Amino acid sequence: LTTFTDDALIALDTLAGHATGLVNPTLRLGVTGLSRAGKTVFITSLVHNLLHGGRLPLFEAQKSGRIARAYMEHQPDDTVPRFLYEDHVAALLRRRIWPDSTRAISEMRLTIEYESASGWGRMFSPGRLALDIVDYPGEWLLDLPLLAKDFTQFSREAHELSALPVRSDLSAEWRALAANVDPDAPADEVAARELAEAFANYLRACKDDSRALSTLPPGRFLMPGDLEGSPALTFSPLPDLPDTKSKPGSLRAVMERRYEAYKTHVVRPFFREHVAKLDRQIVLIDAMQAINSGPDAVQDLERALTEILACFRQGRTGFLTGLVARKIDRILIAATKADHIHHESHDRLQAIVRRLAARAAERASLSGAEVEALAMAAIRATREGTVKHGSDSLPVIIGTPLAGETIDGETFDGETETAIFPGDLPASPDDLLASSNNQIRFVRFRPPKLEQTAEGVTLSLPHIRLDRAMQFLLGDRLA
Template sequence: MTVLDRLGRQIDNGLEAARDGVEQAFQQNLRIGVTGLARAGKTVFITSLLRNLLHRDRLPGLHAVAEGRIEAARLNPQPDLTLPRFPFEAHLAMLAGDDPAHAQAQGGDPAACWPPGTTNISEIRLSLRYRPGSWLARQFGETRTLHLDIVDYPGEWLLDLTLLRLDYAEWSARLLADAQSADARPAASAFLAAMAQADPEAEATDAAAEALAQPFRRYLQIRRENAGAPLAMTPGRFLLPGDLAGSPVLTFAPLPDSAGGGSRRNSLRALMARRYEGYRRQVVEPFLREQFGRLNRQIVLVDTLSALAAGGARLDQLSQALDEVLQVFRHGRPSWLSRLFAPRIDRIAFCATKADHVPDPLRPDLRRLTENLCFGSSNRIRYEGAETAVFALAAIAATGEAWREVGGERRRCVAGPAEGYRGTTLFFPGAIPTDPAAPAARTGFDGPVPRFLPPPGMVAAGRGLPHLNMDHMLQFLIGDALT
């Protein structure tokens, strides 16, 4: 290579580095956590969010789209090399009816199906190239890039954050009180029998610890299947252990406190307490620090309708669980220094999912009920300086509307194919009370809420997915970053 060739190569590299530096100066990153308890619909929500930002024909409520300022969007390699990538393409294929495994299970007949729930943490980056809306911003560049890093994690793991506020005795008291309640005792019978036979002050052995941990683990699994009280289903890794399966840190169980409040150093109770503390330090604290400590925005998915359908204390349990989880996060208005060293979550969208399960006139009441359900959390977060908003939405609108006779009157219902039913299923939830403490909110529904199936043919080339209010939620969540 001649001197002139080397000089030309150096100039090209220098220009490319300068161009990269200028581009980076006009890039912004938002790390968004999609938070919600198990079965709140996080997987479908993220799949819909990505598809609709890639194909923006169904997002008129996002101002940058309505004004034609978003020029392009694409999925980019994620910055965190240690996290699995969110399987967007596989989930979209299931919604389109192109999943071979599901087709084989259906006897070779392809059909759209819902993707499975979240079982591990994952991340994905979507980048938007856009033109700034304000005159001042345009003076510093014609186009800019917004990177959205979207983080997904199991709702079971999310509940573990509440353990950071409880020592072993407090956690045991909470879990045992629930296990001995009327609705949980049948599921807890084997665990309670094993606990009654154990001697908490006896010499600790691994065999004795496993003899309690195994029925306790099974109790949590049954409790989850029966949609029990969320806060009573911890530790979450007992349900979804991941790479910790079989380790000592997942081999403990709650025990009643001793009469004097203390235990011998080598006793079974002391071993259980040490393993619980180890779980908090080695599993929960790193999870909070490494995944949640870097969030800028937060989406909180709330399955208000299912809680309302269950009646009784389920709304109270949902509200308490969300409030305890959200107390662990760092919310507030960020400064330039905190953006660099200690990010704060400055916008939180509370989203009542399954809005397509109620007819249009009832959706404002579903939103208002969710707003009242989350009032304590939202009020505290606003006091800390962050902005909040509440939406009733459906990540994928799976129903249409129809009329039926209910009690001698014509009622507006939702309609669509549903699991376990033939033909079209009509569903009318009745009035949606807006006060969680009202008698109508405690009685539950007469029948189960149908699980509506994905509409066939909804994944069309070049188009987003049908939804309700995702665009308005996105305007609140990221609209300021696209100005």
Template sequence: MGIGDIADGLARGVEGIGATVSDIFFEPVVRLGVTGLSRAGKTVFITSLVANLLDRGRMPQLVAASSGSILSAYLQPQPDVTVPRFDYETHLAALTGDTPHWPESTRAVAQLRLSFRVQPGGLIGAISGPRTVHLDIVDYPGEWLLDLALLDKSYADWSAETLARAKSRDFADGLHAALRGADASARLDEPVAKTLAQVFTTYLQAARAQGFSDCTPGRFLLPGELEGSPVLTFAPLPRPAETPRGSLWREMERRYEAYKREVVKPFFRDHFSRIDRQIVLVDALGAIHAGPKAVEDLRYAMREILSAFRPGRNAWLSQILHGRRVERILFAATKADHLHHRQHGRLTAIMEALLRDAKDRADFAGARTAAMSVAAYRATVEETLTHEGETLDCVRGTLLDSGKQAAFYPGALPEDPARILAAARSGQEAWLDADYRIMRFAPARLTLKPGEGPPHIRLDKAAEFLIGDRLT
């Protein structure tokens, strides 16, 4: 190494220290993690959130917006030059164009920086004047967050849990048949391993399509550049009495451990460990529509997610976080516009019950948590109709499949969320006293006034919980 290289290294070090000091003392940075489970609308959420933070006419519950503390907001180049930029402009055009349509979902980590010029209140604000606050939005798949729980599990434990959940699922017949034909104690045969991994991937895809949430390992669904690699060529196996060296079991175990080491840990080291605030989007209505077993799976997934935010249990995670914790976590039930507003409180109560149960089971502490029902982009309007002498609170929108306008009554959620959770825990095949339905609506064609973002439900309230304290 030459003197020039040393000098360059020292210069970069000084620049890095200077940037860190600047962030801490002059331009604070809030890193907001956004993830979602089972098609919860993550891309739409981020797009609408950014649009409504840039044009804040529909954000009265964000105190910094309604009080005038936010003087301006603008997009800037993201600081992490190796991370793909969230394609905000393309996604917004999809939602607000002449022929609106839902944008393509992101399939890997993406990032966007939104900067605010804010005027702090009080005497300090009067003396200091306006300051800049940066919001770095980090978009990543929910399946990757669920992978953190794998770090605490051996291959044998993971296999047993995964196969136990698959036991009662009729769409797992192909997986069961493949496992019956495999001898885990026999010597590794690579074609057998590849077939088992493919069958297991098909099972995970079916589970997600059926509304189930816990679909780990997450990279089996979103493999990217890892597709076909040995690190994704494993599957759960029933443990045999003997596991000799070179056996199928041993090789699957080795690849599972490699997945944790080479895939899971780098994600949490490079991205998750730097997050300050987190929102987890949940398609609770989709799970309810899918039935009690899907709700029970969602309850399990929320418990696993919360384990990601209590690093004390995992020595490796505690080491990379160096005492940092996510300060606030919001679990948001999306697609609230599929329900009349009179039912929003019931949907929120179900989310709160799921969250409370998950917190108790995970022995979670250390961050503020909340649950609410939201719609990042409102695709429907409300109607009250009379049918066979009964008054029904409906929503009307454009059906995604046919393009026709239709009024829809999804059924009434119970006032007591325990009725939903009790049926889920008991393993019921279907709801005994209700029929919950869900429709797929297309985005409505919009005419936005100057200063207004897309219509939403409680997006401003969600923003206030997540970042409001950092903007005043």
């Protein structure tokens, strides 16, 4: 067995999975996206709406009353943390604050009992589908290309990217530090750690900066999960490495070894144990934030999306990717937070997302899986209205901006409901990349208040087009 390749092992696992899947139908849904894209909010709202019979007119099984009940069950994997659904709902509903975002992988199982739509299906009724939802940081996916790169190539590419105009100031400190080390000198742990920290600081700065740059690998430098501080995360690319082999005991040799350990002990197991087992995938993107930050950020988002989609590419020979993609038959690319703009702009946002997704899917040579793109809000924190402005009436959105948000010099206290004219998205997606003048007015709102019905029943979480997403991701499996 030791001669078995990863590919073969996964193929066996997958077969075994299919065999049990025939008896107990399960659907493993991966939910990913870069940090703050809206994964936690999406899963919480989807589960809440399923458990509480939410308003989901475009989710056919629900609309036609065929869902008998949905309930939580123990998840199948004992070594993966549970998605903290109950805590997230409590934050949203009791305290009206947004839940803690995804920091690592987690999962939960929901079982849906339904009546089949076809007479044939009803003979075996009630149907039962176990939906396993797996939440994981998109940053971790961006590590896949590292498997094909040695340390020298990784170092070269990382340095080239860091010197690009949009990143050069953020990376200056790290590059200055790196320029001063001698890769062939004997390894020194303090120097190695300093360099690794400066490198991680630069990656974090790219994420935090108002330019809204998306992420560069290694993904765990931003989202370490439980690996914080371990040697596998204490490395840094080195500048100007020649194509020669590293000298034993040198700084370069130590960095190289840690980089390889990162690939072997972190990246490969993640793909093999988690990504390879998914049936469907939703990739969330924060298009609003990127649009708000300008064309560079939009382009950068497209680049990150391309790299994420490349992980689900089919038929490429070589490591893992073929097997991963062979299983995933549907991928939804969704921009959440559409509740920040008026519904008149929803179709424009959707056109922009479609365009981004189509270009990214093409550049990633994605084929085989059915791909759909959508603009939605997993949780709708605003309502719509109009405000008279002279003889015109302006479409506005109304919500409670988070404490500390500002617009036109006014700072909000987190309690006051306010009407905001969010501005219009450009009519054509091309205009977005052409000019940086299309800033929409963007403030973050508090989660909505849920009203109770006269019977004291709490209603489900309001959303925009969440039902469309659910129909694409689950609909056919509940037919």
